[in-house]
Amino acid sequence: xxxxxRADFVRLFKSRIFWIGVLFMAGLAGFIVFTRWSDxxxxxxxxxxxxxxxxxxxxxxxxxxxxxxxxxxxxxxSSGTIRNKHVxxxxxxxxxxxxxxxxxxxxxxxxxAFIVVVMAGxxxxxxxxFDISTDKIIFLILAETFSVISITSIVLVVxxxxxxxxxxxxxxxxxxxxxxxxxxxxxxxxxxxxxxPYTFTVTSEDGTEQEIEQPLMKNPKYLTGTKKKVxxxxxxxxxxxxMMQMSNEKTCxxxxxxxxxxxxVITTGAGIFIFRKKDLK
Amino acid sequence: MxxxxxxxxxxxxxxxxxxxxxxxxxxxxxxxxxFVGKNGAGKTTLIRLICGLQYPTSGDFALYGVKxxxxxxxxxxxxxxxxxxxxxxxxxxxxxxxxxxxxxLLGLPSFDGVQDLLKLVGLENTGKKKAKHFSLGxxxxxxxxxxxCGNPDFLILDEPINGLDPQxxxxxxxxxxxxxxEKQITVLIxxxxxxxxxxxxxxxxxxxxxxxxxxxxxxxxEQACRKCIHMTVTDTKILAxxxxxxxxxxxxxxxxxxxxxAKPNFSQLALALSKENxxxxxxxxxxxxxxxxxxxxxxxxxx
Numbered sequence: 228x229x230x231x232x233r234a235d236f237v238r239l240f241k242s243r244i245f246w247i248g249v250l251f252m253a254g255l256a257g258f259i260v261f262t263r264w265s266d267x268x269x270x271x272x273x274x275x276x277x278x279x280x281x282x283x284x285x286x287x288x289x290x291x292x293x294x295x296x297x298x299x300x301x302x303x304x305s306s307g308t309i310r311n312k313h314v315x316x317x318x319x320x321x322x323x324x325x326x327x328x329x330x331x332x333x334x335x336x337x338x339x340a341f342i343v344v345v346m347a348g349x350x351x352x353x354x355x356x357f358d359i360s361t362d363k364i365i366f367l368i369l370a371e372t373f374s375v376i377s378i379t380s381i382v383l384v385v386x387x388x389x390x391x392x393x394x395x396x397x398x399x400x401x402x403x404x405x406x407x408x409x410x411x412x413x414x415x416x417x418x419x420x421x422x423x424p425y426t427f428t429v430t431s432e433d434g435t436e437q438e439i440e441q442p443l444m445k446n447p448k449y450l451t452g453t454k455k456k457v458x459x460x461x462x463x464x465x466x467x468x469x470m471m472q473m474s475n476e477k478t479c480x481x482x483x484x485x486x487x488x489x490x491x492v493i494t495t496g497a498g499i500f501i502f503r504k505k506d507l508k
Numbered sequence: 509m510x511x512x513x514x515x516x517x518x519x520x521x522x523x524x525x526x527x528x529x530x531x532x533x534x535x536x537x538x539x540x541x542x543f544v545g546k547n548g549a550g551k552t553t554l555i556r557l558i559c560g561l562q563y564p565t566s567g568d569f570a571l572y573g574v575k576x577x578x579x580x581x582x583x584x585x586x587x588x589x590x591x592x593x594x595x596x597x598x599x600x601x602x603x604x605x606x607x608x609x610x611x612x613l614l615g616l617p618s619f620d621g622v623q624d625l626l627k628l629v630g631l632e633n634t635g636k637k638k639a640k641h642f643s644l645g646x647x648x649x650x651x652x653x654x655x656x657c658g659n660p661d662f663l664i665l666d667e668p669i670n671g672l673d674p675q676x677x678x679x680x681x682x683x684x685x686x687x688x689x690e691k692q693i694t695v696l697i698x699x700x701x702x703x704x705x706x707x708x709x710x711x712x713x714x715x716x717x718x719x720x721x722x723x724x725x726x727x728x729x730e731q732a733c734r735k736c737i738h739m740t741v742t743d744t745k746i747l748a749x750x751x752x753x754x755x756x757x758x759x760x761x762x763x764x765x766x767x768x769x770a771k772p773n774f775s776q777l778a779l780a781l782s783k784e785n786x787x788x789x790x791x792x793x794x795x796x797x798x799x800x801x802x803x804x805x806x807x808x809x810x811x
Binding site: 229230231233234237238241243302306307308310311312313314315316317318506507 | 560562563585588589590592593594595596597600601605609613614615654658
């Protein structure tokens with residue numbers, strides 16, 4: 228597999244789409260740093276901590292790597308080079324694992340490009356300093372790196388097992404679906420048990436206004452019992468959900484890393500199993 | 509005889525469709541093996557199985573004596589180069605970078621030989637031009653150069669001249685002959701362009717509807733396709749005696765018919781036969797080429 232890795236790393240670092248991805252993530256971070264700096268200039272009392280958004284780049288990474296892998300991995304099928312690798316004696320498992328390592332490296336570098344630009348903005352005083360400890364910053368970056376790799380492994384399954392343009396379409400839709408699911412789960416979990424009492428005004432046809440008081444009400448979206456446990460499990464396990472928690476709440480523990488490893492192992496194991504049986508046409 | 513590839517009752521089924529049905533073929537070392545068949549006859553399917561891109565439903569094959577079920581088949585495959593369907597090239601790379609990529613994939617310690625390979629296939633002057641801007645013929649030659657990295661001694665070319673212009677066809681043909689004659693590389697070429705194959709092949713395998721209908725050497729094919737006079741006489745024993753006397757080669761087909769492989773003086777022949785009480789009933793010129801031979805073999809038109 229070392230031969231495959233050597234060849235594919237050279238291809239990665241010569242790949243234009245990889246560097247476009249890195250520049251996009253760095254540019255995105257630069258744009259966000261600039262908007263926060265503008266806000267700080269416009270509102271005198273506003274102070275923007277760097278840790279408020281240094282991890283939000285990972286929310287976009289799924290889409291970016293889907294596009295990158297759509298070109299980098301799909302080219303192997305469209306150009307027939309995947310056949311060539313197999314013909315000269317590389318096993319399907321080593322081809323799959325090599326692609327996982329290469330694409331994970333690319334995703335992590337793209338994600339780090341975002342983080343580095345935010346950190347540089349903070350170090351240069353363009354935006355505020357970090358409010359959390361260095362140990363926590365390092366741990367969050369480490370955990371997020373595992374989440375990024377787990378998303379890469381999910382997207383890789385699509386590109387290795389489905390050929391043609393439909394693969395790119397499915398991968399991008401899947402990434403959007405993961406973001407939407409993460410937001411939906413977050414909303415349900417953060418729903419309060421009761422809806423606070425409030426008043427609202429109703430104007431009748433003759434112009435008279437009437438104030439209506441709404442009493443304290445049970446929130447139907449509030450989760451309890453097993454349902455809440457299931458939602459919480461997915462919130463702690465799904466990679467985009469983890470990223471959202473790390474980015475918004477700076478919450479993270481070793482379980483995040485363990486569940487990311489589990490996702491990587493399961494998706495890669497299933498991917499290799501099917502890829503070994505696939506006809507490489 | 510040493511065989512590079514032997515297949516044994518190889519089958520590939522897609523549900524109820526039999527793409528390959530008990531195919532047994534034998535490719536001798538040093539041969540240019542023309543694999544002839546209509547579109548959809550099973551040529552590419554067989555090549556995919558040999559390259560390990562698909563798995564046989566039943567049957568087996570041996571590459572350099574190593575069975576496909578043996579783990580050592582990967583080592584045997586590393587002695588083989590193949591261009592299956594389309595050339596395996598990275599379109600955004602130059603010809604040189606494509607070859608260097610293949611060297612890395614093969615784990616070769618240096619890039620010595622890259623320039624020689626480019627020269628061999630006539631792509632030494634392509635410079636920084638990317639492969640996606642190459643003509644079809646150039647892509648095909650680059651594909652062959654990639655397949656030649658690591659000095660394989662067996663080359664598989666699937667429809668290598670499909671879509672090429674006459675110049676490209678000549679270039680690829682000359683390259684294949686050069687590889688076979690100068691580097692003793694055994695070549696398997698699948699094609700349905702029979703006139704071209706006839707200029708190259710030393711052995712033939714004819715496939716139809718997933719079955720090998722005939723395997724033969726170029727000499728045997730030449731014999732079968734040789735120009736001759738097909739004669740019907742009252743007694744071929746007398747005809748044989750007379751032709752022996754005239755030192756003319758022939759082949760007796762049955763008691764009344766024979767093929768005569770020369771153009772004798774027909775008056776003298778008829779007179780000599782008449783003296784022996786043998787009558788000539790009919791004579792017709794028989795001229796068969798590879799295409800008509802193939803069509804007689806499998807029936808129908810070539811697509």
